[in-house]
Amino acid sequence: MLGIGNILLKDEGFGVRVVEELLRRYRFPAAVQVLDGGTLGMDLLRFLAGTRRLIVVDAIAGDGPPGTFYRLAGDEVQAYFREKVSLHELGIKDVLAVLAATGRPVAEVVILGVQPASLDVGLELTPVVAAAVDGTVAAVVAELAAWQVAVSAC
Numbered sequence: 001m002l003g004i005g006n007i008l009l010k011d012e013g014f015g016v017r018v019v020e021e022l023l024r025r026y027r028f029p030a031a032v033q034v035l036d037g038g039t040l041g042m043d044l045l046r047f048l049a050g051t052r053r054l055i056v057v058d059a060i061a062g063d064g065p066p067g068t069f070y071r072l073a074g075d076e077v078q079a080y081f082r083e084k085v086s087l088h089e090l091g092i093k094d095v096l097a098v099l100a101a102t103g104r105p106v107a108e109v110v111i112l113g114v115q116p117a118s119l120d121v122g123l124e125l126t127p128v129v130a131a132a133v134d135g136t137v138a139a140v141v142a143e144l145a146a147w148q149v150a151v152s153a154c
Contacts, residue, residue, distance in 0.1 A: 011116030041091025066117030
């Protein structure tokens with residue numbers, strides 16, 4: 001599980017804020033990594049090598065109003081990466097490409113996120129995006145359950 005984004009740009013930090021909540025609320029099996037990837041880009045390679053399944057949480061620029069929840073899987077993930085231009089999204093795309101090129105591809109990637117309301121400088125999520133944190137935390141737990149990974153509440 002990987003939360004990415006820049007916490008200095010309000011809603012851009014959504015993925016990181018979701019990871020913070022997940023770690024605050026749940027304990028995860030040893031085989032599950034829950035990472036604050038921030039804006040690490042290619043530095044994520046060492047953390048993701050050997051990963052079979054990956055959930056990425058991020059702010060997603062879609063067509064919906066601020067706070068709209070998105071779940072992308074399968075071919076939608078590749079389409080999403082083709083259209084993105086921010087540094088951290090290119091970074092995760094490049095990390096996945098390097099892993100595939102070196103014979104260690106991530107077999108399954110799911111992206112969860114919400115439409116941001118503001119990417120202005122600021123440490124807090126906007127109210128509409130902050131309201132989506134709980135639902136996204138639940139969506140991560142549901143994805144893990146679908147992969148038969150049980151988490152326990154703290």
